[in-house]
Amino acid sequence: MLFLTFILTLLTPNQDSLSVWYMHHSGWMVETDNHLIIFDYFPDELDDKNRNSVSSLLSQKIEDVDKPVVFIISHRHKDHYSKAIYQWKDLDRVRYVYGWEYDSDVDSFIAAPPGSQNLTAGDLMILKSIQSTDQGSGLLIAVDDMVIFHGGDHAQWASEYKAQFRSELDKIAAYDGEIDLVFMPISRGTCGEVTPDLTEGIIYALDKLKPKYFFPMHVRCVDRIPLYKSFTDGIKDRFPLVQFRYGIFPGKAFTISLK
Numbered sequence: 001m002l003f004l005t006f007i008l009t010l011l012t013p014n015q016d017s018l019s020v021w022y023m024h025h026s027g028w029m030v031e032t033d034n035h036l037i038i039f040d041y042f043p044d045e046l047d048d049k050n051r052n053s054v055s056s057l058l059s060q061k062i063e064d065v066d067k068p069v070v071f072i073i074s075h076r077h078k079d080h081y082s083k084a085i086y087q088w089k090d091l092d093r094v095r096y097v098y099g100w101e102y103d104s105d106v107d108s109f110i111a112a113p114p115g116s117q118n119l120t121a122g123d124l125m126i127l128k129s130i131q132s133t134d135q136g137s138g139l140l141i142a143v144d145d146m147v148i149f150h151g152g153d154h155a156q157w158a159s160e161y162k163a164q165f166r167s168e169l170d171k172i173a174a175y176d177g178e179i180d181l182v183f184m185p186i187s188r189g190t191c192g193e194v195t196p197d198l199t200e201g202i203i204y205a206l207d208k209l210k211p212k213y214f215f216p217m218h219v220r221c222v223d224r225i226p227l228y229k230s231f232t233d234g235i236k237d238r239f240p241l242v243q244f245r246y247g248i249f250p251g252k253a254f255t256i257s258l259k
């Protein structure tokens with residue numbers, strides 16, 4: 001039996017590349033071998049051109065790929081939770097994961113409030129959800145042999161959040177395995193402002209989580225998107241083993257190699 005398992009492992013190698021799209025603000029779409037995953041989709045405040053661009057990208061993907069689709073919503077703030085995601089709720093292969101005590105008897109609606117562990121959404125596993133320093137959860141998920149952390153609103157927003165930020169983040173760092181992709185907020189305010197506290201929090205997180213890829217997020221105004229680049233340029237030399245990827249415009253695509 002052990003031998004058979006070994007042979008099967010050789011025949012089914014881990015996924016080695018995938019696609020990621022920056023969908024604006026904290027919204028990301030990740031396409032793996034067998035899943036389409038959408039985090040914190042928020043097209044609502046975009047101008048027509050950008051909103052059409054991300055919404056047609058998403059609709060087309062959902063129609064084109066014959067894969068399970070999982071929407072993950074970290075919390076209820078309107079900049080992370082758009083009702084636009086419900087236009088696909090009647091499709092059998094679509095599920096929704098909520099980072100709070102979401103009350104529903106619909107099987108495809110899965111509540112993963114802070115403190116949850118090892119919940120399933122089809123073949124996707126929610127390994128852990130932590131209490132964000134704002135509302136709802138940061139979620140560590142495993143899907144198709146890879147592991148992703150999306151922080152939601154978990155950040156060191158100001159110095160008084162430092163202790164809570166670190167103790168919750170440490171629960172993710174305690175995961176016994178490699179983390180492939182990390183998405184976390186680097187900016188606060190209605191439009192976008194990077195602060196020394198936020199930067200300190202990200203440096204702490206990257207030291208602890210050591211992801212293969214880091215994607216900064218949470219810049220709300222399109223004309224402030226260059227903050228991602230300036231933030232990245234300021235810290236990337238400290239982390240030679242982390243690959244940084246950042247949004248340049250809503251809908252920006254990335255091909256990620258995990259080899």
Ligand SMILES: [Zn+2]
Nearest residue numbers: 077079080153
């Ligand atoms: Zn937020």
